[in-house]
Amino acid sequence: MKLLVPKTLVAKHSLFEKQVLENFAVSDQVRQLLPDSGLVRGRIVRCCGDAAASLALSLCARASQQGSWLGVVGVSHLGISCAVEHGVALERMVFVHPPESSRDWSTTVAAVIDGFDLLIVAVPESLSVTDARRVQARLQSRRSVMIIVDTATFSETSFSNSAHPFHADVVLDSTTKSWSGINNGAGYLQQRQVAIKVSGRRVARTQEHLVTCNY
Amino acid sequence: MLRCLDWSAVVAAKTSNSPCAVVYGQRVVSRSVAAMHYGVQVGMRRRHAQGLCPDLEIAAYQPDRDRRAFNTVVRTVNEIVPLIEVSEPGVIVFATRGPSRYFGGDEPMANKIVQALRTSIVADSQFGVGVADSRLAAHIAAHISAQDKTKAPFIVEPEKTKVWLAQKSVRVLSEFANISSETVSLLERLGLNTLQDVSKISESVLAGRFGELGVELHRLARGDEQHPLAAVAPPPEHLCSRAFEEPVIDQQTLLNNIQIMAEEFSDYFVKRGAICVRLILKFESETGAHSERLWYRPQGLTARAITESAKWQIESWSRKSPLVRVQLIADEVRTDTARQLKLWGGVTQVDETASRAIGRLTELLGSTAVQLVKWQGGRDLQDNFQLVSASHFQPRQNELAATTEKPKWRGSLPTPSPSVVYSEPPLVQVVDKDKNLLRVSARHELSAEPAQLIINQQNYKVISWAGPWPIEEKWWDSARSRRLVRLQVVIEKLLPDGSQQVQALLVALEHGEWSIAAIYG
Numbered sequence: 001m002k003l004l005v006p007k008t009l010v011a012k013h014s015l016f017e018k019q020v021l022e023n024f025a026v027s028d029q030v031r032q033l034l035p036d037s038g039l040v041r042g043r044i045v046r047c048c049g050d051a052a053a054s055l056a057l058s059l060c061a062r063a064s065q066q067g068s069w070l071g072v073v074g075v076s077h078l079g080i081s082c083a084v085e086h087g088v089a090l091e092r093m094v095f096v097h098p099p100e101s102s103r104d105w106s107t108t109v110a111a112v113i114d115g116f117d118l119l120i121v122a123v124p125e126s127l128s129v130t131d132a133r134r135v136q137a138r139l140q141s142r143r144s145v146m147i148i149v150d151t152a153t154f155s156e157t158s159f160s161n162s163a164h165p166f167h168a169d170v171v172l173d174s175t176t177k178s179w180s181g182i183n184n185g186a187g188y189l190q191q192r193q194v195a196i197k198v199s200g201r202r203v204a205r206t207q208e209h210l211v212t213c214n215y
Numbered sequence: 216m217l218r219c220l221d222w223s224a225v226v227a228a229k230t231s232n233s234p235c236a237v238v239y240g241q242r243v244v245s246r247s248v249a250a251m252h253y254g255v256q257v258g259m260r261r262r263h264a265q266g267l268c269p270d271l272e273i274a275a276y277q278p279d280r281d282r283r284a285f286n287t288v289v290r291t292v293n294e295i296v297p298l299i300e301v302s303e304p305g306v307i308v309f310a311t312r313g314p315s316r317y318f319g320g321d322e323p324m325a326n327k328i329v330q331a332l333r334t335s336i337v338a339d340s341q342f343g344v345g346v347a348d349s350r351l352a353a354h355i356a357a358h359i360s361a362q363d364k365t366k367a368p369f370i371v372e373p374e375k376t377k378v379w380l381a382q383k384s385v386r387v388l389s390e391f392a393n394i395s396s397e398t399v400s401l402l403e404r405l406g407l408n409t410l411q412d413v414s415k416i417s418e419s420v421l422a423g424r425f426g427e428l429g430v431e432l433h434r435l436a437r438g439d440e441q442h443p444l445a446a447v448a449p450p451p452e453h454l455c456s457r458a459f460e461e462p463v464i465d466q467q468t469l470l471n472n473i474q475i476m477a478e479e480f481s482d483y484f485v486k487r488g489a490i491c492v493r494l495i496l497k498f499e500s501e502t503g504a505h506s507e508r509l510w511y512r513p514q515g516l517t518a519r520a521i522t523e524s525a526k527w528q529i530e531s532w533s534r535k536s537p538l539v540r541v542q543l544i545a546d547e548v549r550t551d552t553a554r555q556l557k558l559w560g561g562v563t564q565v566d567e568t569a570s571r572a573i574g575r576l577t578e579l580l581g582s583t584a585v586q587l588v589k590w591q592g593g594r595d596l597q598d599n600f601q602l603v604s605a606s607h608f609q610p611r612q613n614e615l616a617a618t619t620e621k622p623k624w625r626g627s628l629p630t631p632s633p634s635v636v637y638s639e640p641p642l643v644q645v646v647d648k649d650k651n652l653l654r655v656s657a658r659h660e661l662s663a664e665p666a667q668l669i670i671n672q673q674n675y676k677v678i679s680w681a682g683p684w685p686i687e688e689k690w691w692d693s694a695r696s697r698r699l700v701r702l703q704v705v706i707e708k709l710l711p712d713g714s715q716q717v718q719a720l721l722v723a724l725e726h727g728e729w730s731i732a733a734i735y736g
Contacts, residue, residue, distance in 0.1 A: 050718050053634035053736040069569040079733060080588055080600040081632035092569070095586040095602055096576055111579060115572015117565070175716050179705050179735075182681045182719075184664065188629045189681070189703050189719050189735060 049174035068117035132165035218357035222305030227274035239276035286531030325368030348376035381411035453545030462537035490515035493547035633733035640730035
């Protein structure tokens with residue numbers, strides 16, 4: 001006997017049809033960190049820890065080279081030379097300085113999502129959960145990728161994991177273990193080892209990776 | 216035509232006699248008269264120009280500022296001639312037939328304009344008025360007039376324009392008519408040295424060799440006009456008018472209204488496969504005063520361009536009373552030679568979407584909050600790249616600007632570069648093992664090895680360090696000289712959960728104070 005399933009149900013249920021994941025290309029080094037071996041459209045990746053900024057840049061680099069536009073929203077301290085060294089295409093990189101208030105911030109980010117494929121975002125503390133939800137819904141419908149940078153520097157306070165307004169699909173928590181190439185007055189910073197803890201909604205089990213970054 | 220030579224330099228110069236150059240991408244794009252006497256030329260490298268004239272003031276290229284400053288000139292001329300066209304800052308074009316008849320001939324009319332401008336901001340700069348039958352010829356005539364000491368207007372007799380123009384070298388095309396210098400050099404290599412030579416060749420031959428550009432070249436060489444200047448009122452069908460029942464005072468409200476009008480207006484033409492290249496913008500105030508300006512863009516006026524033009528016009532118009540009526544009148548409409556999106560290279564769909572988003576963000580946040588990156592070069596991390604406002608963004612142009620090669624600066628830091636760079640570096644104390652602040656001698660030698668970093672009263676142990684990388688810049692100029700040294704420092708941090716973490720920082724010493732310039736994040 002043939003099982004009859006209405007067409008609408010097939011479209012709705014991923015049980016019947018495997019969902020096609022559209023990915024942005026990423027470099028080989030960061031591919032192993034991501035659960036679906038790429039940046040899946042419509043998702044949020046949160047980078048925290050001390051190597052957050054370089055991690056975010058290395059995630060975007062390959063897609064940016066392939067013609068995607070990158071909007072940097074509110075991350076005023078991002079080193080541009082560093083972005084160039086990671087391979088981000090400068091001609092498709094736009095810096096946006098959004099207003100601080102929750103509503104204006106989310107309107108601005110929504111406008112950026114409308115036009116750009118990739119976003120690197122610093123989330124203000126004032127952002128409400130409702131506005132964050134709206135931004136996330138827009139992100140999913142426009143199929144862009146948002147990378148949140150939580151720079152835990154000396155002065156700024158960062159979000160604790162539970163209080164963050166966004167539900168990140170993937171969380172990359174980085175801790176630099178060692179730097180080499182530098183030796184009490186000689187040499188210069190060349191290579192480092194970073195421990196990256198991968199967690200988040202789309203990750204079944206928390207994984208730990210030790211990555212060596214060569215420059 | 217009225218032409219002010221090197222307008223951006225005139226605006227940028229502090230006093231009218233100081234040598235000043237406006238620089239874009241390390242090249243001089245405009246220089247003042249005083250700088251010209253030192254031998255500074257347009258197209259010269261910045262370093263070379265500074266070598267010729269050490270006192271040279273260097274200003275960045277800011278089209279917005281130039282346009283704002285030019286508004287005073289526009290206003291002065293507008294008092295004499297009703298309908299004028301401003302295609303770029305520094306150049307005003309208008310049809311002379313009406314005004315000349317009123318003032319009794321081209322010469323009295325031109326003299327009247329020169330007289331009026333003698334008392335304005337441009338008085339000390341080079342400006343000239345030229346009258347001729349075509350845009351190109353008038354451009355050249357105005358240039359000749361501008362170089363004349365007495366600033367006498369240069370008038371080419373109406374019937375003699377073509378003969379006069381034919382004698383000119385083809386180089387005028389690149390100088391005055393936006394034809395690329397490569398094309399002009401190709402023409403010269405083909406043995407076509409004057410415009411007469413070009414116009415003698417049949418148009419179809421040129422079109423066969425150069426395509427659309429060939430037709431344009433032939434037209435310019437003949438002395439014909441693509442869009443003749445209008446002196447009469449345009450037909451009434453291309454008109455979009457809005458009368459406000461309540462007079463509008465607030466500029467933002469007004470601009471929002473104009474934006475809606477502009478979108479309707481350009482939609483109207485898009486649906487008919489046409490594009491508006493010249494537009495008359497008319498504002499009327501409650502007291503009956505009105506402002507009327509012609510806007511011309513050969514590539515067509517989009518809704519965004521119209522709103523932008525309206526903004527400039529409103530800003531330049533010193534009115535007291537609120538507005539009651541806005542009119543957009545299409546003066547010149549041509550068929551849209553449609554732009555097909557390219558399959559490979561060029562501007563793609565993604566770029567179009569992004570540039571629309573940039574436009575929307577600029578409207579939302581203002582032009583300073585949306586920025587693009589431009590390489591400028593420098594030893595310091597902050598100088599290396601410049602953020603420029605995205606309000607005049609065009610996808611293709613930007614790509615060209617960014618892909619130029621970026622040579623390595625001597626004395627800059629080794630790669631990798633830090634990923635977090637502070638514009639206002641937080642202060643820090645770098646001390647040796649006896650808790651004395653570290654100093655650097657005149658020969659860039661450290662007083663001791665760094666042992667600890669004190670940030671916000673917290674001590675961090677220095678594991679390793681390297682450097683110093685000194686910067687000594689502009690030591691010949693006490694006002695702008697900089698002297699600093701930078702150190703790479705790796706410190707140890709204890710995380711709340713007890714695990715250990717190292718962090719690499721770039722600390723800088725300037726004016727006796729240490730600060731965290733950047734973090735290798």
